[in-house]
Amino acid sequence: MTAETKARAGKAPADDASSSIVFVDADVHCSVRSFEQLFPYLPDVWQRYVRESGHAGPGASWYPKMKPFASREDAHPPGGGKPGSDLAFMQSHHLDPWKIDRAVMNPLYAVDYYHNADLAAALCAAHNDFFIEHWYEKDDRMRGSIAVPWRDPPLAVREIERVGGHPRVVQIILSMTAGVLYGQRPFHPIWAAAQKHGLVVGIHWGGMQPPRAAGDGVPSYYMEYHVTQATAAMCHIASFVCEGAFQKFPGLKLAVIEGGMAWLPALMWRMDKDWRGCRMEVPWLTEPPSEIIRRHVRLSTQPIEEPEDPAHLLQTIEHMGSDEMLMFATDYPHWDFDAPTKVLPPKTPEALRRRIFRDNAVEFYGLQ
Secondary structure, three states, X not given: OOHHHHHHHOOOOOOHHHOOOOOEEEEEOOOOOOHHHHHHHOOHHHHHHHHHHOOOOOOOOOOOOOOHHHEOHHHOOOOOOOOOOOHHHHHHHHHOOOOOOEEEEXXXXXXXXXXXXXXXXXXXXXXXXXXXXXXXXXXXXXXXXXXXXXOOHHHHHHHHHHHOOOOOEEEEEEEOOOOOOOOOHHHHHHHHHHHHXXXXXXXXXXXXXXXXXEOOEOOOOHHHHHHHHHHHHHHHHHHHHHOOHHHHOOOOOEEEEOOOOOOHHHHHHHHHHHHHHHHHHOOOOOOOHHHHXXXXXXXXXXXXXXXXXXXXXXXXXXXXXXXXXXXXXXXXXXXXXXXXXOOOOOOOOHHHHHHHHHHXXXXXXXXX
């Protein structure tokens, strides 16, 4: 690893590079205005393919999401286009008013879901080049995520090698309900490449697969699906831990984004208990799973749980056994946006508030 990559793989360097950062938003969504915006970045053969086939881009959601594009009504750009598709409007509507110093940008265009691996690879490359050129490089506050064709790990690795070293790229973005468990061994070459480049692996709410978020059934309602994404998040964390991915790749970092957070203590307690009874099956786990999770996994705050007694939320964070587990996120421009002024209880200790709003993301992503 290069010196820069080593720094990004661990804690943020203890120098003045990050001293000006006060506030980090770990989940902001940018979007293309249209599928056609990717065409200039596609090889001719794939431009011809999508034009002649009449393909209109990644598919629609399985559920109506309460609001168009699942977004706030005030987040639609005045000049038209999807929420999150106008850089200048996002700057004036979100980044500037909230005084956000760094924003981790997560495009969610599902170009990685195609079963045609070559098409997925071409679209992921076009997607990444578009967002690097038109978003990540246009605003110094932005740090970007890249899409990879994860169904074909060698092609995914090739894309990481191509753009994973870009100074504005900090994360690989994947969807939570993908129909697979990402910790399983076929995906390990992808995590090796992520570790090599110091990239966080971000697993984000949603997906274009039939949404089996819990058990073996498919939720009937968007509300049900929205709630049960937490169980999908638990499954991925358990997969990474039990498959030994964090032992195999000690620099691997996993961000669970938009899956909630109050369930994490119970998951760690359950995994520690079952590890004590089943550890002969997973001999590579030489320490309690909770310790592995605290070292390698972070969660975004949004959509944060809201108990009637705010003190219970602080107790839940205490039960995580670390103040380093949570990173503040707004989920702009979506309708379930969490405002920085309301996300934490008023009695949150200042040291914990600083870790959630700044330190944890700065350290995990190596932000400067």
